[in-house]
Amino acid sequence: MTLNVASHRNEKPAGDIRQRNEKLIIAAAEQEFASFGFKGASMREIAKRADLPKANIHYYFKNKLGLYLAVLSDIIDLWDGPFSRMTAADDPADVLSSYLQQKIEFSWQHPLASRIFASEIISGGPNLEGYFNEGYVEWFNGRVNVIREWQTQGKIDSAIAPEHLIFLLWSSTQHYADFKFQITSALSKTDLSEQDYSAAAATLTHIILKGCGIRG
Numbered sequence: 001m002t003l004n005v006a007s008h009r010n011e012k013p014a015g016d017i018r019q020r021n022e023k024l025i026i027a028a029a030e031q032e033f034a035s036f037g038f039k040g041a042s043m044r045e046i047a048k049r050a051d052l053p054k055a056n057i058h059y060y061f062k063n064k065l066g067l068y069l070a071v072l073s074d075i076i077d078l079w080d081g082p083f084s085r086m087t088a089a090d091d092p093a094d095v096l097s098s099y100l101q102q103k104i105e106f107s108w109q110h111p112l113a114s115r116i117f118a119s120e121i122i123s124g125g126p127n128l129e130g131y132f133n134e135g136y137v138e139w140f141n142g143r144v145n146v147i148r149e150w151q152t153q154g155k156i157d158s159a160i161a162p163e164h165l166i167f168l169l170w171s172s173t174q175h176y177a178d179f180k181f182q183i184t185s186a187l188s189k190t191d192l193s194e195q196d197y198s199a200a201a202a203t204l205t206h207i208i209l210k211g212c213g214i215r216g
Contacts, residue, residue, distance in 0.1 A: 025060060026070055027050075029070075030071055031112060034113075034115050034119075038065075041068075043058070043064050068127060071116060076117075079106065082098060084139070088153070090146075093209060093214045105197070108192070111180060147160070172208075
């Protein structure tokens with residue numbers, strides 16, 4: 001499931017410089033939106049963070065909304081990509097283990113992006129109406145149907161509610177980004193280490209696979 005941001009981007013020929021600058025701008029925008037939200041963020045400050053003239057920001061993105069949607073699009077693509085490719089022929093142990101690992105790594109490597117998405121959702125998703133209206137239910141139901149087929153094949157415990165399994169996968173992994181301060185406080189740490197994230201991935205994988213009746 002992909003968020004369509006094409007209408008908010010200025011259409012320019014693709015190239016190495018464009019890709020590099022867009023990546024730089026989106027990284028700067030993540031910091032600005034995570035700190036001040038959509039309403040409080042400033043294109044001028046994003047330009048400063050990216051160390052680029054403000055005109056360059058508008059060269060690639062029509063306006064602040066276009067840039068904000070680009071940030072959200074990157075988040076959603078990273079999250080949903082692996083899940084979108086799963087099929088009933090796949091081994092659920094492999095799919096779920098891989099997905100949990102990638103989501104935990106995302107929380108480690110892109111915590112700001114996760115918090116931006118969480119903030120958007122908590123506020124009612126005012127800038128994501130298009131995303132949730134454009135085939136989102138169809139995409140979600142497709143994931144549910146794959147899990148149901150796994151149940152029919154005896155690969156997953158039939159007592160599992162597929163919808164809530166997906167919600168659990170989302171929430172448990174994103175917790176390490178969105179509520180990182182709570183976790184570090186509980187562990188008496190200033191930051192989480194690679195070992196902490198590895199332990200989280202291993203623990204979640206063990207609990208979820210075992211809870212789904214999957215061996216291995």
